[in-house]
Amino acid sequence: MLLVNMNHRRDRQTPALGFSHYSSEKAIVKKLGKPSTTSIHENCIQKMISYREWKASFRIQQGDVTGVWTSDDGALEFSKEYGEEDPLPKGS
Numbered sequence: 001m002l003l004v005n006m007n008h009r010r011d012r013q014t015p016a017l018g019f020s021h022y023s024s025e026k027a028i029v030k031k032l033g034k035p036s037t038t039s040i041h042e043n044c045i046q047k048m049i050s051y052r053e054w055k056a057s058f059r060i061q062q063g064d065v066t067g068v069w070t071s072d073d074g075a076l077e078f079s080k081e082y083g084e085e086d087p088l089p090k091g092s
Contacts, residue, residue, distance in 0.1 A: 023065045025049065028058060039077035050075040 028049070029035070035049035046066070050057040052074035059067030069076055 021065055021068070023058075025058075025060045025063050025065070028065070037075045037077065040082040041078045042080040042082050044082050046078075048076050048078060050077075 032051055032054065036052040037048075037050045039048040039050075041047065046059055046061045048057055048059050055070050055072065055074040057069045057071065057074070057076040058065050059069075
């Protein structure tokens with residue numbers, strides 16, 4: 001899978017679909033609609049929302065974007081999600 005981390009710049013303003021750090025989750029959902037997938041981190045503080053059709057994923061914390069990625073698959077998930085008793089690596 002090809003994964004492009006859009007978080008590499010010091011100013012953290014490299015946008016994906018017009019959204020970058022500190023954009024709000026509400027603004028993303030308003031513009032792009034319901035995410036294809038949502039992954040809640042085991043710590044329940046972060047979640048990843050992904051849009052397969054746009055090949056973009058956004059890490060959300062407290063309602064704001066804290067990370068932006070693009071990938072050929074279009075969906076990212078945390079390796080350990082909330083509620084998993086014996087988590088397996090994704091894709092296994």
